Amino acid sequence: MAREVSESEDPARGRHEIQTLILAVAILATILLAVLFAVGSLSWFNRFAFLNFPLGFYLLAQGLFIFIVVMAFWFIRIQERIDLARAESQEWVGR
Numbered sequence: 001m002a003r004e005v006s007e008s009e010d011p012a013r014g015r016h017e018i019q020t021l022i023l024a025v026a027i028l029a030t031i032l033l034a035v036l037f038a039v040g041s042l043s044w045f046n047r048f049a050f051l052n053f054p055l056g057f058y059l060l061a062q063g064l065f066i067f068i069v070v071m072a073f074w075f076i077r078i079q080e081r082i083d084l085a086r087a088e089s090q091e092w093v094g095r
Contacts (some may be wrong), residue, residue, distance in 0.1 A: 012086060019082050027075045031068055038064055 038045075038059050045056035053061075 012089065016082065016086050020079065023075065023078055023082070027071055031071055034067055035064060 038056075042056040042060065045059055046054040048055040050058045
């Protein structure tokens with residue numbers, strides 16, 4: 001008779017959760033560092049122009065928003081790979 005493994009004892013679930021947590025922390029840290037870098041170097045970027053706007057202004061108004069959207073799509077892509085790897089390992093079936 002097969003023994004049921006509780007969710008708390010399932011090592012595959014634990015690995016999946018840790019991989020997801022590491023990915024989320026890495027994405028959030030990257031975005032936070034990009035924001036801090038942009039704000040910290042704003043006066044230097046404002047010396048240059050892009051589309052007749054100071055580059056620092058454009059970077060904070062548009063560039064960071066575009067960067068955050070790109071990072072969100074990248075997060076989804078990597079998370080999908082993590083989920084598929086667990087599903088293909090047959091450890092996901094029945095849970």
